[in-house]
Amino acid sequence: MQATHDVFRSIDGVVEVGVTAGPSPKRWLLAEVPHGATRTQDYEAVARQLEGVLPAELIAFFYVNTDIGAPEAAQFLAAELGRGELGVVVWRCLIPRTFIDTNRVLAPASAPRGQVVDGLTPAVPGYVEHEGDRAKLEALARRYHDATQRAYAQVCGQGGLAVQLHSYAPKSVSIERTDGSIVQTLKAAYEPAKYATWPERPAVDLICATQDGSFEAAPQLVTQVQAAYAAAGIDAKRNGTYHLHPATMGMAYAKAYPTQVLCVELNRGLVADPFVPFGVSPISESKVARMTGPIATVLAGALAAPRA
Numbered sequence: 183m184q185a186t187h188d189v190f191r192s193i194d195g196v197v198e199v200g201v202t203a204g205p206s207p208k209r210w211l212l213a214e215v216p217h218g219a220t221r222t223q224d225y226e227a228v229a230r231q232l233e234g235v236l237p238a239e240l241i242a243f244f245y246v247n248t249d250i251g252a253p254e255a256a257q258f259l260a261a262e263l264g265r266g267e268l269g270v271v272v273w274r275c276l277i278p279r280t281f282i283d284t285n286r287v288l289a290p291a292s293a294p295r296g297q298v299v300d301g302l303t304p305a306v307p308g309y310v311e312h313e314g315d316r317a318k319l320e321a322l323a324r325r326y327h328d329a330t331q332r333a334y335a336q337v338c339g340q341g342g343l344a345v346q347l348h349s350y351a352p353k354s355v356s357i358e359r360t361d362g363s364i365v366q367t368l369k370a371a372y373e374p375a376k377y378a379t380w381p382e383r384p385a386v387d388l389i390c391a392t393q394d395g396s397f398e399a400a401p402q403l404v405t406q407v408q409a410a411y412a413a414a415g416i417d418a419k420r421n422g423t424y425h426l427h428p429a430t431m432g433m434a435y436a437k438a439y440p441t442q443v444l445c446v447e448l449n450r451g452l453v454a455d456p457f458v459p460f461g462v463s464p465i466s467e468s469k470v471a472r473m474t475g476p477i478a479t480v481l482a483g484a485l486a487a488p489r490a
Contacts, residue, residue: 189329189336190271195227196325200257200272202264209485210269210342212333213256216285216431217249217348218274222462225278228322232281234312239365242460244280246368250463251453252347255474259345262478268485273333275326282306282319284326285348285431307360327431338439341489343403343481345444346432350387351459352451353380354423372459386411386418386473387447389432393425399436403444403484410476418476423447444481448473 192199198218203210219225225244229236237243256272264270275284286305305323306316338344355371357364370376388408391398398404404420411418424447426433436443451457452473455466 202260203269207269212337212344219278384419384422389445
């Protein structure tokens with residue numbers, strides 16, 4: 183597989199692609215960051231395209247709900263593994279989940295707009311009411327899905343591996359709707375007295391099975407990664423906060439390549455320095471290295487091993 187293949191090209195406003203590889207890589211890793219639009223410029227680039235009225239201070243929701251540290255974790259994997267006979271493709275989505283969630287299957291809504299179902303926010307939040315905006319956002323998401331599907335086929339279809347990198351807030355803050363009051367709702371939830379009541383999340387969550395246990399993704403990789411985290415003194419749970427869900431593209435790719443796709447949530451409080459809920463959170467390179475190192479170790483071994 184040639185690193186210059188058209189599949190691995192950035193698309194303006196949709197996906198930012200980086201390829202790191204030795205001169206003749208034999209095995210590849212796809213490091214997908216579905217919520218990779220973590221920069222203020224990413225938010226502003228899409229917000230400028232929308233015509234409808236959005237909630238005041240919506241950027242505060244963007245900051246608290248974006249997967250900070252996940253793009254940096256992907257870059258760490260590229261730096262660690264992209265040499266010799268291995269190649270890494272960093273696949274960073276540029277569409278903020280504040281406007282549309284590219285980790286959701288695009289399908290007719292089965293619940294009222296903005297409704298949180300099974301702990302998952304909808305693809306398009308309820309506060310995006312302008313029909314033209316919704317159509318524009320869905321078109322962007324489809325472009326991302328089409329390109330990403332080709333990337334998975336190019337890498338996993340030729341015996342490579344993929345890791346879906348996410349980050350989540352340090353605590354499970356419960357919200358029921360993503361409507362026009364989302365900013366006020368979240369700010370109230372983050373008031374110190376209220377925030378203290380929310381449950382802590384694990385340092386790492388390996389999202390590997392459906393809630394009913396009918397499907398489990400990449401069991402060998404998950405076992406090895408969990409053991410590597412334990413050896414590093416880091417608490418990694420299996421489905422500690424989330425399960426694989428049919429409404430997510432993460433599950434779609436895991437089912438398409440059952441032994442080759444790993445889905446990981448990193449705690450934002452352990453990659454940021456510090457975590458700033460409603461503003462820009464500085465990311466610590468050393469913390470990213472510590473939290474991503476166990477994944478790199480396992481994936482390096484798995485990619486170097488003979489194909490089954």
